[in-house]
Amino acid sequence: MSEAEKDTSTETTTAKPTSAMAQRFRSYLPVVVDVETGGLNWNTDALLQVAAVILRMDDNGRMYPAETHSCHVQPFEGANIDPKSLQINGIDPHHPLRIAYSEQDALGRIFKPIRQEVRDTGCTRAILVGHNATFDLYFMNAAVERAGIRRNPFHPFGSFDTATLGGLAYGQTVLARAVRASGAEWQGAEAHSAVYDAEKTAELFCGIVNAWDESIGIPPAR
Numbered sequence: 778m779s780e781a782e783k784d785t786s787t788e789t790t791t792a793k794p795t796s797a798m799a800q801r802f803r804s805y806l807p808v809v810v811d812v813e814t815g816g817l818n819w820n821t822d823a824l825l826q827v828a829a830v831i832l833r834m835d836d837n838g839r840m841y842p843a844e845t846h847s848c849h850v851q852p853f854e855g856a857n858i859d860p861k862s863l864q865i866n867g868i869d870p871h872h873p874l875r876i877a878y879s880e881q882d883a884l885g886r887i888f889k890p891i892r893q894e895v896r897d898t899g900c901t902r903a904i905l906v907g908h909n910a911t912f913d914l915y916f917m918n919a920a921v922e923r924a925g926i927r928r929n930p931f932h933p934f935g936s937f938d939t940a941t942l943g944g945l946a947y948g949q950t951v952l953a954r955a956v957r958a959s960g961a962e963w964q965g966a967e968a969h970s971a972v973y974d975a976e977k978t979a980e981l982f983c984g985i986v987n988a989w990d991e992s993i994g995i996p997p998a999r
Contacts, residue, residue, distance in 0.1 A: 796899040797834050801995065806900040807832050807937060808891055809842070809982060810907050811975035812916045813866040815858035819912075819919040822859065823852035824880060825868050827917070828971035829887050830979040831894050832906075838995065839987050842979040847972050848886050849877035853923055866969045881924035884917075891930045903930045908943075908952045908978045910936035939981050946985045952978065959984050 798806060809830040816822030828847040832840050852858060852870055869875065878886065891903050907913040914936050921929045943955030956963045956977050961984070967973040 797838055798832075798898045799900045801834070801838075802900075802904065804899075804901040805904040805932065805935070806891075806895050806898055806902070807906045807982070808894075808903045808931070809975050809979040810905050810913045810917065811971045811978060812913050813868060813969065813971045814916055815852065815856060815862050815870070817862075817912075818857070819916040821857045822862075823856035823870070824850045824916055824920050825852065825858075825866070825870060825877075826850060826971040827883060827887055828975040829891060830975050831890060832979060832983060838990065840983040842976060842983060844890065845972060845976060846887055846890055847975075848883040849875055850883045850920075851877045851879050853880055853920075879924075880920045881926065884920060884924055884926060888926070888930050895930060902932050904932045904935050904937065906937040906939065906978065906982050908939045908974070908981075910938040910940075937982065939978050939985075942985050943981060946988070952981070956981055 809832065811828050812824060813826040814822050814824055826847065826849050828845060830842050831844040831846070833843040834840055858870060863869070870877075877883075895901070895903055905914050905917070914931070914934070917931065918929070918933065939952070939955070940950045943952070943958075944950045947955050947958035949955040949958045952974065953963045953965065953968065959981055961977070961980055963977065964973075
């Protein structure tokens with residue numbers, strides 16, 4: 778049995794309505810995702826790497842990036858890979874030392890800790906946070922469909938977009954510029970790795986949410 782099948786066959790949800798995370802986002806658990814791909818078309822182009830950052834709240838209600846999970850992904854059969862995309866992300870899909878998993882097993886490994894966090898926080902579902910989030914969400918949804926995963930922990934169309942939030946908070950919609958405008962460091966040489974981009978996006982999102990909550994206030998639980 779694959780990782781994905783093991784995960785989907787035993788999923789349960791335990792309600793914990795007092796969780797600060799569940800109350801903050803209407804029972805959704807924000808999880809930051811970044812994907813590296815072989816092109817821009819989620820239906821035809823390869824998914825090559827996925828990184829997901831689980832967010833938590835400290836005792837003062839401040840959000841912070843807690844755990845990063847990542848997998849390299851084997852291109853699905855017949856997948857298109859544009860050499861221009863590989864020049865940007867620096868991935869060699871055929872490198873002998875690249876440990877990559879099928880889409881089913883890669884997503885199973887990514888989804889397992891997310892499902893556990895959903896249960897632990899009493900949330901009902903994860904919601905994807907990304908920079909230009911629909912790109913990451915659509916690639917993930919397409920891979921989920923190809924892999925035949927029955928229970929996707931993510932909301933199928935909802936997302937939080939840090940390009941929009943960065944434009945609102947800092948007047949910057951490019952990830953590198955928004956991160957720098959927030960006062961954080963950005964290493965250009967590390968960019969276009971799913972792990973690095975996901976972690977910097979997580980820092981940006983947490984910073985914006987924390988600044989909002991401190992200056993405007995935390996929305997009341999409904």
